[in-house]
Amino acid sequence: xxxxxxxxxxxxxxxxxxxxxxxxxxxxxxxxxxxxxxxxxxxxxxxxxxxxxxxxxxxxxxxxxxxxxxxxxxxxxxxxxxxxxxxxxxxxxxxxxxxxxxxxxxxxxxxxxxxxxxxxxxxxxxxxxxxxxxxxxxxxxxxxxxxxxxxxxxxxxxxxxxxxxxxxxxxxxxxxxxxxxxxxxxxxxxxxxxxxxxxxxxxxxxxx
Numbered sequence: 001x002x003x004x005x006x007x008x009x010x011x012x013x014x015x016x017x018x019x020x021x022x023x024x025x026x027x028x029x030x031x032x033x034x035x036x037x038x039x040x041x042x043x044x045x046x047x048x049x050x051x052x053x054x055x056x057x058x059x060x061x062x063x064x065x066x067x068x069x070x071x072x073x074x075x076x077x078x079x080x081x082x083x084x085x086x087x088x089x090x091x092x093x094x095x096x097x098x099x100x101x102x103x104x105x106x107x108x109x110x111x112x113x114x115x116x117x118x119x120x121x122x123x124x125x126x127x128x129x130x131x132x133x134x135x136x137x138x139x140x141x142x143x144x145x146x147x148x149x150x151x152x153x154x155x156x157x158x159x160x161x162x163x164x165x166x167x168x169x170x171x172x173x174x175x176x177x178x179x180x181x182x183x184x185x186x187x188x189x190x191x192x193x194x195x196x197x198x199x200x201x202x203x204x205x206x207x208x
Contacts, residue, residue, distance in 0.1 A: 003094040014036045022110045056112035070099040126158040
């Protein structure tokens with residue numbers, strides 16, 4: 001996609017990247033830039049942003065400086081069969097565009113570093129569900145109606161660990177549910193406070 005866009009579109013894209021606000025979601029970033037680059041869908045822009053952000057991640061992972069990474073990519077683009085359909089001049093133009101995007105840093109560099117920093121965890125949350133049910137408590141004579149009813153809450157947590165999709169279950173008492181609610185309310189308040197602090201410093205606040 002980056003090799004096929006017009007020079008005018010690339011220039012508009014490059015300029016828009018210099019003024020865009022960082023976001024951990026490239027879909028949100030693509031929607032921002034689409035407003036500055038008419039005639040191109042946010043989906044197409046998002047595809048380009050994902051590709052370039054991955055290059056920043058690759059650069060940091062191997063400890064390359066922008067020029068070294070650009071040279072490595074240049075060699076691949078000129079020799080790899082995947083790029084055979086492009087003319088020599090089109091390949092040179094693609095290399096020049098990659099080099100320009102990598103050398104300027106800007107919002108994509110911030111996004112790549114933020115994603116790496118905020119997702120570096122052994123386990124990451126996927127979803128949660130609480131199932132509540134009634135459990136009858138019988139006396140010795142089970143032909144009689146239950147003596148009492150127990151209310152049981154079970155919390156199901158789904159999470160990723162590496163490439164694994166795992167889950168576990170935890171029984172909750174009513175008091176546990178109240179404590180969880182208080183913790184979540186406190187977390188929301190802390191997040192609001194940190195957003196306000198970031199705004200005072202005129203810095204974007206990125207959250208997963």
